[in-house]
Amino acid sequence: MSETKTTMAEPVHLSLPADLPKPAKGCRVCAALDTQRTEALERGDFSAATDANVELAAHPKTGSHHRTGRK
Numbered sequence: 001m002s003e004t005k006t007t008m009a010e011p012v013h014l015s016l017p018a019d020l021p022k023p024a025k026g027c028r029v030c031a032a033l034d035t036q037r038t039e040a041l042e043r044g045d046f047s048a049a050t051d052a053n054v055e056l057a058a059h060p061k062t063g064s065h066h067r068t069g070r071k
């Protein structure tokens, strides 16, 4: 006898949202946060990765982006 499986399990997604905040070009703080996030994910530290995400998302509002501006 054989069983036929007609359904497949959905792939399990990690706890991070798909729309991760992206570092702004030319912003060292954003770049550092991006690195922090990557390193945190690599060691499985999702708490630290989430923290970096929050800071990265907030930095355009609270950081120095307005000064660097565009030319």
Ligand SMILES: [Zn+2]
Binding pocket: 024, 027, 028, 029, 030, 031, 059, 060, 063, 064, 065
């Ligand atoms: Zn920034």
